Amino acid sequence: MKIEHIGIAVEDLTVSNQIFEKLLGKEAYKQEMVAGEKVKVSFFQVGDVKVELLQATAHDSPIARFLAQKKEGIHHLAFAVENIQEEVERLKGDGFAFLNEEAKDGADNKLIVFLHPKSTNGVLVELCQDKNAYG
Amino acid sequence: MKIEHIGIAVEDLTVSNQIFEKLLGKEAYKQEMVAGEKVKVSFFQVGDVKVELLQATAHDSPIARFLAQKKEGIHHLAFAVENIQEEVERLKGDGFAFLNEEAKDGADNKLIVFLHPKSTNGVLVELCQDKNAYG
Numbered sequence: 001m002k003i004e005h006i007g008i009a010v011e012d013l014t015v016s017n018q019i020f021e022k023l024l025g026k027e028a029y030k031q032e033m034v035a036g037e038k039v040k041v042s043f044f045q046v047g048d049v050k051v052e053l054l055q056a057t058a059h060d061s062p063i064a065r066f067l068a069q070k071k072e073g074i075h076h077l078a079f080a081v082e083n084i085q086e087e088v089e090r091l092k093g094d095g096f097a098f099l100n101e102e103a104k105d106g107a108d109n110k111l112i113v114f115l116h117p118k119s120t121n122g123v124l125v126e127l128c129q130d131k132n133a134y135g
Numbered sequence: 136m137k138i139e140h141i142g143i144a145v146e147d148l149t150v151s152n153q154i155f156e157k158l159l160g161k162e163a164y165k166q167e168m169v170a171g172e173k174v175k176v177s178f179f180q181v182g183d184v185k186v187e188l189l190q191a192t193a194h195d196s197p198i199a200r201f202l203a204q205k206k207e208g209i210h211h212l213a214f215a216v217e218n219i220q221e222e223v224e225r226l227k228g229d230g231f232a233f234l235n236e237e238a239k240d241g242a243d244n245k246l247i248v249f250l251h252p253k254s255t256n257g258v259l260v261e262l263c264q265d266k267n268a269y270g
Contacts, residue, residue, distance in 0.1 A: 001159060002182030006141065006212060010256050019256060022229040024136060046214070047137030048183050053256075073257035074209040077141060079181070094157040121145050121154060121188075122208035 001087075004080035004128055005043070005050035009066045009073060013055040017042055020053060028053075034107045039063050041107050052078075052107065076114070078126035084111055087127050091115065103129070136222075139215035139263055140178070140185035144201050144208060148190040151207075152177055155188060163188075169242045174198050176242050187213075187242065211249070213261035219246055222262050226250065238264070 010016035013031070021027050028042035038061035044051040054075060056064035066075055081087045084103045092098070097116035106112035110128040117124050145151035152163050163177035173196035179186040189210060191199035201210055216222045219238045227233070232251035241247035245263040252259050 003138070003141070003184045003186075006138070008256060008258055016256050019254075023226065023231070023250075023255060023260070025225075049138045051138075070205070071257055073252070074212060077209060090160075091158065096158070115158075117208070119154075120158060121143060121151050122206050123143055125158065 001079045001081055003049050004078045005052045006074060007052045007054055007076040007078065007126070009063050009070075009075040010053050010055050011067060011072060013040055013042060013053055016053050016055075020044055020051065024051070030108070032107055033057065034105070036105050037062060037107075039107075043108065050108075076124040076126050078112075078128050081127050081129055084113060084127055084129040088113055096120070136214045136216055138184050139213045140187045141209060142187045142189055142211040142213065142261070144198050144205075144210040145188050145190050146202060146207060148175055148177055148188055151188050151190075155179055155186065159186070165243070167242055168192065169240070171240050172197060172242075174242075178243065185243075211259040211261050213247075213263050216262050216264055219248060219262055219264040223248055231255070 017028050024044050028044050031042040033040050038058040039054045040057050042053045054063045088101055096119040099114040099116055103111035103113050106128055109131050111131055112126055112128045115125040156162050159179050159181055163179050166177040168175050173193040174189045175192050177188045189198045223236055231254040234249040234251055238246035238248050241263055244266050246266055247261055247263045250260040
């Protein structure tokens with residue numbers, strides 16, 4: 001298990017892309033829509049880890065709900081795993097709760113699940129697996 | 136610039152160490168007190184990045200104030216830099232604000248500064264440099 005990315009909720013992706021370009025000294029290498037999550041995202045590569053900025057594209061997006069409650073800031077922490085269903089089973093066996101146990105489509109060609117923050121000290125933890133490695 | 140660690144504010148380090156041991160499938164490799172920040176911390180190595188859990192050791196610790204306001208969760212995102220004062224100057228030139236511009240002692244033998252979250256989309260960004268590399 002290694003850290004794949006850190007997700008940051010933002011109000012305006014264009015504005016925030018400029019902030020993070022200056023901070024990190026480089027441009028986002030990719031921008032995409034994730035229809036299932038109702039978000040528009042950009043990715044910055046920082047060493048082996050990515051910083052993902054997320055803007056809501058609808059009022060009922062998870063990011064819109066987060067911003068309404070907590071304002072802009074770090075939203076989730078994502079770990080890359082080789083076999084997502086095996087990790088779900090392992091963590092369920094250890095008593096962790098999930099927001100979704102069935103892997104769904106995420107950004108960047110990934111299958112993703114989220115653990116419930118009540119299990120993980122208030123941290124929204126994502127597990128993600130490359131789709132190409134699925135099977 | 137690369138991600139050095141992700142700091143997570145917790146109420147009880149002993150309890151949270153157990154949670155993250157299960158989540159990450161490994162034990163914390165280090166625990167220490169950071170007197171200047173009034174915190175007790177533990178570190179987990181996850182690939183090239185560390186997860187740092189922080190418990191307040193006094194009511195006026197920054198972590199105690201964070202927990203009072205926001206509950207447990209991700210507290211800061213730390214980037215490793217080679218020359219911290221050069222990075223401070225670069226980022227000041229780009230209009231970023233700092234909580235402290237003069238590097239101070241952090242955990243894990245580091246010199247650290249914090250950017251003001253108002254500059255960085257609500258994310259508390261730390262820059263850190265190995266003390267041994269200072270000069």
